[in-house]
Amino acid sequence: MIRGSIVYIRGFDATYTGIYRDGLRQGGGNFAIPKIEPYGLDSVSILRGPASGLYGLGSPGGIVDVTTKRPTLTPFGEVQLQAGNYDRYQGSFDIGGPVPGSDQLYYRLTGLLRDAKTWYPGNDDDRAYIAPALTWRPDADTSFTILSEYQTSRTAASIGNFRTADGQLTNIYSNDPAFSAMDQKQYRIGYAFEHNVDDVWTVRQNFRFYQVDVDAKYTQIDSIDYGTNLASRSAWRILDSFNTVTLDNQAEAKFMLGAIRNTALFGVDYGHSYYNDKIGYGAAPDLNLLTMNYGAQAIATPAFSIFNKQSTDEVGVYAQEQARLGGFVLTLNGRQSWVSQTTTAGLDGVPSTQKATAFTGRAGLSYVFDNGLAPYVSYATAFSPQVGVDASGLPFKPTTGAQTEAGIKYQMPHVPVLLTAAVFDITQDNVLRTDPNNMAFQAATGQVESKGVELEAKLALKQGFDLTAAYTHLNVVITQGNPDTTGNELSGIPRNSFAAFGKYTFQSGVPVEGLGLGLGVRYIGTNFGNDQNTFQNAATTLFDAVIDYDLGKLDRRLLGATMRLNATNLFDKHDQTCQSGYCYAGERRQVIGILSYRW
Template identity: 50%
Template sequence: MSPTHPTSSLHRLLKGVSLFSLALASGLYPALAQEAVTLETVVVSGNGGDGTGPGGGVTADGYVATRAEVGTKTDTPLVKVPQAINVVTSQQLEDRKVQTLKEALDYTPGIVNQAFGFDNRFDSFYIRGFNVTYDAVYRDGLRELPGNFSLFKTEPYGLDAISILKGPSSVLYGGGAPGGIVNLVSKRPTEDTYRVIEGQIGNNSRYQSQFDLSGPVAGNDNVLYRLTGLYRDADTDLRSVPDDRIFIAPAVTFRSDDRDTSLTLLGEYSHAEVGGNASFFNEDGRITNLESGDPASGPFVQDQGRVGYEFKHRFNETWSVRQNLRYAHIYADVPYGQIDAIAPDRLTAQRSSWIIQDKLDSLAVDNQAQAEFQTGTVDHTVLMGLDYNHVDVDDRIGYGPAPDLDLVSLNYGAQPFERPDYNYRNVTTKQHQTGAYLQDQLEWNSFILTLGGRYDWVSNKDHDNDLGSDTKQDDTNFSGRVGLGYLFDNGIAPYVSYSTSFSPTIGANADGTSFKPTEGEQVEAGIKYQPTDLNLTASAAVFNIVQSNVLAPDETNPLFQVQRGEVRSRGLELEAATSLPNGINLTAAYTYLDLEITEGDNVGSTPSGIPAHQFAVWGDYTFVNGPAEGLGLGLGLRVEGKSFGDDANTLKNDARLLVDASVTYDFSKLSESMKGTQAKLNVKNVFDDREPTYSGTYGYRGEGRQIIGSLRYQF
């Protein structure tokens, strides 16, 4: 049996808030809505309103982002950055009631997140054809270094925005995939008072409540706070996979009267219980309807916490310094059962019992000094940085026998699963990475030249605790970027850039050989459009990327991954977003991707699971006058083209169309006393498409229809 996790006072507190919010949603406290104060809705985006900081703040109006620090680590308009950047704003997260990081990226060009079907264990996705699950997720500008199963679980309700920097980005961030990086921007304290509680009810016995409170402390504008929390009790389409979570994230900002100095403290704790095995049994290369997992094995339990700070100080008009630091810990306990084979008589399925336990501790710090000055007619923004990342992971794996599954009665959960010993793997991994970087953004007339270089020192050590043996690898690498753009007065900005990547990779393949670092390079050209008289942004980019040592699923052992020789990715990305005063919000994206294995096995083939064409559009319209005033309607279409189900390209996945929709009503249009009360119904995958997708010759089934009804009250 899996170890128990005692219910804490925090658990009881959040559950109490959950019951209160759901009671409000059910109409048990109608008097409360009558006492709603008349505060205007606050759309929170970025880093709490101060516009700059080391954490990758975002400035946005509705669906339209104008600034995101992810591209340069400085407060630079997106049109001046010589690489493609996509931003999922806070309003997009709210309008679609996003529940996972993968869902948040559904309408972003260049991203594939359906290759492995429904799996709430991890946020697995590809950028520009490269799997970035393990080496490209950042939180507030600092990399979230993972272990084997100790990957950080992202709660979207704790985010202000998500910014995606496309292409190799090691010049500023060190480790990173050549497809790009995803930077998660945490909610930060706001200058204005902001208080929201919300209850949600959905299919699969889903119950959730959440709250978000922010503003000055005791009326002191120099001390701001934010407290965000969530409680969820839910099942999923699979009987062995729950979707339960507790999340709480406090934040406090201290700042000087002149706003030249500020310190923001950021914390988070989450407890998640999901399924250790979300797959379906595959037989003879085809997926079946048999769930491979069993609820009797127990849930995948993960406790995760982080604490850190962001500090910044401006000395004068020229010099400023910033520091961003975070310590994080993960405990992941993953018991699960799996079907190994069907008996010859087809009456029973033979199974095994597995256990994976990861403990992870990580420390990340990024120190920056910025100088703004002129040399003649050229404006300079010079950034100097020194960052350090450390991760320590204990990874243990064991397996043993499990009772057969009766294929007639399908007696899932009726037989006990013994927790096996750790007899398969017992390894401690430690990695240190130090990077020094220098960047200069030069502006002359309407030309913008961006130059950057970085040098990394990386040490990786694996210690086999059973054998007492060590495997150590030290690497150094120089990464660079050069980009040139031109900003026309009408908001059009063409650009061209060259950038490289270097990514140390934690872990090993099935035979215990440590993964080698990856290297990549990209040439990109594009055009961005951001008019000054319209809340609109549009962009187009073409690119060519080459990377060696690409990670891919191990087709003979799904617990591990393997490395290919070389992959080339080239393609086209288009994106547009707008939010207009007449109630229209719209985002649209198109991706064409030509992906090819150029060295190693299956040369000339396309890596599996990645479609050549993708199109996504989400539109939201709110009636601003007339009898339907306050009613909002949303509709989303996601089209995935055909893809290959194996790297040999002998198996094909059909194209598919997924539909999402929403209906919203603002009750303040009925009565001023109900101001701040909003009801919403969101349906994802309206037509319940559960057709399987094959990747790495293994079949995965997508998530079925998801229905969430919510009642939100802002006061």
């Protein structure tokens, strides 16, 4: 609903450095973050811990790799209609299969149009999305797929609430409908090529160009005079543009060396990004706290006064070896990266260049027992340049990190139950956080250490019951920072969190065959609202639910048609939280009805 897909893994922000699409890093800068449309995805994979040794530049907490929907060999189609509270209306379609008259070309076309309001007064959640894809398969060993996207969206640029000096979050919205919108356009085109040379070698090449343009306007409350019942406000406008070109070349070999089964991977990749950031801010009319005259006053667009440009070039050479001998699995990978970053601050600024090189890698060893137990240990490092500048116009230093991890996985024999447990210790340098003195900027806090435990269970029974549950305990501490933050906990990161979702679908033999009922719970533990640790966010528990029905079970003429009702924050709990001193109210209850037909 706001800005982009904000992701934290093991206590570290992966939004700018840890989001990958089809194996290629997305990147982003300030407000220019590619928005990911879930309907356009085939799958989402999360790799926890540093992955720079293979994937390249990334967050030490881990990465998220989303896979775009691709053409299929068999024809299919789907249409979907949605309606929900806050005047939400959405239609989408997904069609694909062989191109008529050809036995080598396959297509897919996915589209979506949404018109919606939000729980936050005066803001929209609109989106238009179209994603054509085409695959050429001249033979069984070769494929070449073109992937593209055009997307526009309008959301809120800010959903913050005013916080008092003692940390109390009020119900006073900082933003104003008269000056509140974030308009974003993004374009994507690229290709994925794969060719099986023989039984041993496979070569791949992936390429993508991504462009994101953002125009964001919002107001914020700077102070309140309760004597006059007036809130002093400022208006902000952010005009951001971010584009990136990425090329990745790989060669993979699978072979036996005596009794050892080997999978070796070699690659060279190149990435170029360009980021243009313009910021304007100025006074806005006071808000009357008695009449709450939101939207009733004209708010002038401030002139731009801050200008920053930045280009980044990175070349990486990497290799990975995975060796299996009996129950042992050894994984080793390494990568050498060369990065050059040129920054220009101000309209007449002089470009300055900073260069960095780094070697990153991962070593992991596991043993798979016949009974399904698989203990493992690993050590990995991370490295990534950081797009943007601080409030002084200086570029950020690259972030680096290292992790040690040990864990165990257990796949129960003959039972679809997977249990996992992990303990880890991660250290990251040059961590970006919101600058509490300049909320439109970020600053590097120094060094952060995250120690934690993760437990997860997955169950999938043929009788129609599925359950996923996960618990995480984190202790994320600023080990090097400002005098008032060193030794404190990193704000906004809960010490304890728990999530579970279970769903049962009635099977044949009962009158309600095809009916599915699901319930989920999310617990977010206490955490500090600022890095000074002067106040805390209270723990909260939220519930989600789903009801769906396969209409084909009611009448065979309706085969392929389904109905679903989703509810998030089922009991409409008013959740409020702060991070780095910036506070906002959580999303209210959202109920969406979905009617789908697939053929």
